[in-house]
Amino acid sequence: MQRVETIADIDNxxxxxxxRAGSRPVSRTCQSPPPADKALQRAHGRLxxxxxxxxxxxxxxxxSGTVGMSLLTAAVKLTKAEIDxxxxxxxxxxxxxxxxxxYSRREVEAVFRRIKRRLAASPAHSG
Incomplete structure (x- = not known):
């Protein structure tokens, strides 16, 4: 065999x-499963x-989102005297x-302010 210099030569x-012979025996020991139906996979995920x-x-x-909102609500309810x-x-x-x-710091601060304003306007707010 001649000396091969490049990757392209090796591949050639x-x-x-x-x-490989097209008529060679099947080497798989078990049949591969049929491809899954995407709509069926999504339905199983929804279930x-x-x-x-x-x-x-x-x-x-x-x-976890409920816990996060509760923590955010508690944080914005703190008064300056209560912050440690x-x-x-x-x-x-x-x-x-x-x-x-x-996330943008300015936008995160805007969320805090928006929640604080919503709580202040709420009739259930006791603060």
């Missing part, structure tokens, strides 16, 4: 000299999500996390 030799949410309801367990180092640290960590994920 491989394709021209080492072609799993509904079952998960139903189990949360039965256990009276909140979703721990509260500031938690809020700073939340800001840092959101900013590190690509």
């Amino acid at each position: 030799v491989r394709l021209t000299r080492f072609e 799993r999500q509904a079952a998960y949410r139903c189990s949360l309801d039965r256990k009276a367990a909140p979703e 180092a721990g509260s500031i640290r938690i809020i700073d960590m939340a800001f840092d996390d959101l900013i590190s994920r690509g």
